[in-house]
Amino acid sequence: MKKKRFLALMLVFTLLAATFTMGGCGTGNTTSQTNSESSYDGQLVFDHAMELQYAKLFSVEYYKGGYKLLTITNRDEDTAIVAKQSKILLVPEGMSTPSGLDADTLVLKTPVTNLLVSSTPVTSLMNASNCLSNISQVTYDKDSWYIDGVKKAFDDGKLTYVGDYKAPDYETIIAGAPTLAIYSTMLTGKPDVAEKLKELGINYILDQSTYEENPLGRVEWAKFYAALCNEEDAATTMYNTQAAYVDTLSKAEKTGKSVAVFYITSKGKLYVRNAGDYLTQMVNMAGGEYIFSDLNTDKTGTQEMNIESFYEKAKDADYVIYIWSLGGKPSTLSDFTGYNSVLSDMKAVKDGNVWCTTPDFFQIADTIGSMINDINLMLNADANTTELTYLKKLQ
Template sequence: MKKRTYRLLCVLAGTVLLVTGALTGCSTSGKSGVSKGDGIQQTEEAGATEKHAPKIDGLEYEKTMKLKYATGFDVYYYKEGYKLLDVHEDRQYLIVPEGKKKPADLDKEIVVLKQPLEHIYLAATSAMALFDAMDGLDSIRMSGAQASDWYIDHAKKAMEDGKILFAGKYSEPDYEMLIDEDCDLAIESTMILHTPKVQEMIEDLDIPVFIDRSSYESHPLGRTEWIKAYAAMLNKEDAADTFFDTQTEVIGSLKDFKNTGKTVAYFFVNTDGTVVVRSSSDYIPKMIDIAGGKYIFQDLKNTKSKSASVELSMEEFYAKAKNADYLIYNASIDSPINSIADLTAKSELFADFKAVKNGNVWCTGKSLYQATDIVGNLITDINLMLTDGDESGMTFLYRVK
């Protein structure tokens, strides 16, 4: 307890010195480099013949997790229950089974996760639905969102019942609570990359940090398949496989939607007037494609970062999206719009848009970003929108008048 109290004091002292970039009295464990091991072994699983498992001294490789759509991670299995979770272009995590020790000569760049993981601080809201889908909420003790912010019934009830505690948002976590509740893992979204000092301070408390990068996936099922990464942490692979196979069948049943040729712009407007859209390789344009539409930005990339979000000036957005058949306002990030007046208040240029004139402006609900477990519903919504279907059957979209 004294050791952790001392570390908390170190962290608090570090907050005073943020302006100088120094963390007095604490060691820095947040590093960008990732070791890939001293050797490689060819995997044996069907469908994973291109994967190579890192060689870890003291561990014997067994197999590689099968993934169908996710490209951002891999999981390698070793004998005696050890697993290596490799988040591409980020870190590797060695999952050590209960009662076992980490290998003596383990590369220092590999982060150790000791099972059982039962006191997780979840700041990545998109992951909650995946934990819920595999009956894993008991492993989450703290949340970066309050009960009123959750659209997931089980998460909201768990917080109201005191089973999950609010421990501050990702940028301002309650470090004292993380210690008092014996936090064994902090799961963050990529937003933590904008506040690297917070990540360092969490790690200075000997709490490993895992960054969810599912939003970088190019296929909607790729994002959902990150459930398998969390399943590896909790030994719930069977439950995750069953859930994911069901979601794959749901998406598969939608593949016969006919191409309508109608164009769609998906966006929101920043407070500074810039318009945020999705890169062409993102999972949202893929959903539009599956639904029978055509994303208005066909060759758009983020040249500044790996984020799927791309900022455009209003003039740039106007030049390309003015003639889009449909506008979908992304309210999962921004506040919802409830009228055309709300939209034109953001820019008078919207009054000239084809979709505005034709009454084809739609908005998403706030719950969309958390709904990683029912991605097929948004595809169905978009198809109903494109085909003038029954709006009462929609889950996330509503027409803006």
């Protein structure tokens, strides 16, 4: 009898607990929140914009109900490839598409998955923002990658190589049916590929991070891609970590040491980074002084220069940063000076201050702050320091 009474009481408590759970505060708030969001279904009511520190070429606007509007300002306007602005409206699950949108606004459901990404820096930003699983196709094969997460994704069958961006395998792309393709601005040099993508109905955008004036602006593009994947918090955390390096260095005194940044091709052509390039800005932010500070101050990229003109300007540079992945690939200081005899007379060579970038230097954009810190460490290193995370001394 006592046992039955005990079981009856337990049943009552269980029912009361269930009633409280179903009608209590937790469920009530969830229902209220759902009703609040659904009240904005099909409407664009502005809430706030993403805060950006350095990036100028994209914006993310948040609307009530979970809608997001992503806008890219394309620096190289080429109507055959891409319009001046690219807009993507992200519609959350369970919500309908608002009416009255611009005809050229691309509408996608979030989170955006099954992406084709034809840019190693973009992939690195997404990898660092918990978005790698949203990528299914890339235009670089497994052997081209230095990012461990990407190589593992290949091994796990989660990434498919669709051929070089200049001549992709369209049948493989179609079979994968990507939701969106993300290309670097190099696509502007291959209008036939862009035209074919349009013909096949593959929506694409052009990453503009390389046009950002501040190196950290490149890193901040992680927030754009994170918005596609609903991973904004992860991207912000990563960005803040990289920005902290630069913030710390901005409070330190300049080293007063000059740096030459260049590479020499297998055919003997020498290329120097323009003064307006992000890499030369990284040198200055690290506390150094770029030796070619007056060379094309309004341009990024490189400038070909004959060896005599180069030597005349760079002979007294305190340090050399040689771009290993773009030119010849010296393993020793002897290999380096073997490119041209005049290099042996450079101050940096005589002082043993010739450093090479690591192979992954231009593949990853999510560690630019750390790279700047490495340049500062190089400028302050003693003779016994021969290797940093992204720089290695030639001996």
